[in-house]
Amino acid sequence: MSKLYCQTIEVQIQNGLPIAFRWRNCWYQVTGCIVKQTMPSRWEPWRDLIPRYRCETRQGMVCDLVKNYGQWILERVWD
Numbered sequence: 094m095s096k097l098y099c100q101t102i103e104v105q106i107q108n109g110l111p112i113a114f115r116w117r118n119c120w121y122q123v124t125g126c127i128v129k130q131t132m133p134s135r136w137e138p139w140r141d142l143i144p145r146y147r148c149e150t151r152q153g154m155v156c157d158l159v160k161n162y163g164q165w166i167l168e169r170v171w172d
Contacts, residue, residue, distance in 0.1 A: 095157075095169040104158065104165040111146055111158055116167050121150040 103115040110126050127147045145168065146158040155171040 095171045097169050098167050100167050102158070102165050102167045104160075111148055111165075114148075114158065114165070114167070121152055121154060123148045124151050125149040 100116065104111050105113040110128070111123050113120055113122050115121075125148070129145045129147060130142045143159060143161060146160075147155070148158055149155050157168040157171075159166045159168045
């Protein structure tokens with residue numbers, strides 16, 4: 094299961110991938126990251142492919158980060 098947040102976050106990048114991010118005034122260090130391309134929905138065919146970064150943090154959180162229109166969003170957190 095997952096919980097949807099869609100909150101803007103601050104992200105540190107290295108070699109094009111997130112290495113750390115700040116959410117709710119706490120920094121999370123990314124230990125692993127997989128990039129997934131998501132197709133636009135059939136109701137929004139004009140949207141571009143949106144890369145999602147499935148990240149695991151040192152604290153044990155698994156979450157999806159999205160870079161959309163120049164800002165980073167913590168989209169969801171997985172249980």
